[in-house]
Amino acid sequence: MKNQFKLTVALAVVIASLAFTVSKTKTPASNKKSGWISLFDGKTLNGWHGYNKxxxxxxxDIEDGALVCLGAAKDASGGDIVTDKKFANxxxxxxxxxxxxxxSGVMYHVQEDAKYHAPYETGPEYQVIDDVNFPQKLEEWQQAGADYAMHVANSNKKLKPVGEWNTSSIxxxxxHVEHWLNGKKIVEFEAWTDDWNKKRTESKWKDYPDYGKAKTGEIALQDHGDKAFYRHIMIREL
Structure with missing residues (x-):
């Protein structure tokens, strides 16, 4: 009887331990509760489509759980993909x-319409690029993490070497806009202010009257004719 009691207690401890472990690893439920949803399932292009197509x-394509741009586009238009769903905050x-x-690059508040040739005409861009080995000289506003052609990254920026994964967020x-790279805030600004409008009208966007004006739109990944890899793409609405 005594041995049986000890066995019962031991089993109870094991079961409790397993229950605790399972409760800690319920990632999908935790993500759902916190509002995070996945934009890429790691296996298919479900939820995405070609811009204006x-x-x-x-x-x-999909390679080892990553969404891969094959670099098929000849320029910065024609090969971009966008989310089926639109997002505001x-x-x-x-x-x-x-x-x-x-x-490459990640854009938001992108508008689809026959009058637009590419997402960058309407959507602000978080620049994704190889700062070190790019074949042409890059201005600061063209470098990784920048709000392309508008706001440059600050001194907190620490980019991983080519071939290593970076973590980013917008x-x-x-x-109110923030860009993060590898755990550090590297860009912060307010959209639609006088300063923002001044930057916009004094940059390349002066030729694109609808750039950055939308308050909701699609998320876009850019095919700039080069190979780029994306994974663990998550979003939560604010």
């Missing part, structure tokens, strides 16, 4: 890496 996407996070000398909340 209804035909199947052929220039992006959000926190977006993802991991990325690029091949040597490659260029926070957009009623015009």
């Amino acid at each position: 209804t035909t199947p996407v052929k220039n992006w 959000f926190e977006l996070k993802w991991e990325w890496k690029v091949s040597k000398g490659s260029n 926070i957009f909340n009623n015009g």
Whole structure:
């Protein structure tokens, strides 16, 4: 009887331990409770489509759980993909890496319409690029993590070497914008202010009247003719 009691107690301890472990590893439930949803399932292009297109996407593929731009586009238009869903205020996070000398980007509040040729005409961009090996000289506003052609990254920026995964995030909340790279905030600004409008009209965006004006839109990943890798793409609405 005594041995049986000890065995019963031991089993109870094991069961309790397993229950505690399981409760700690319920990631999907935890993510759902906190509002995070996945934009990429690691296996398919479900939830994405070609910008301004209804035909199947052929220039992006899945490799080892990563969404890979094959670099099929000849320029910065024609190969971008966008989310099926639109977002207004959000926190977006993802991991990325690029091949040597490659260029890509993540855009938001993108508008689809026949009058636009590419997402960058309307959507602000978090620049994704190989700062070190890019074949041309880069201005600061063209470098990784920058709000492309608008706001440069600060001294907190620490970029991983080519071939290693970086972690990035964009926070957009009623015009307040933050860019994060590898755990550090590298860009912060307010959209639609006088200063923002001044930057906009004095940069390349002066030729794109609808750039950055939308308050909701799609998330876009850019095919700039180079190979780029994205994974663990998550978003929560604010």
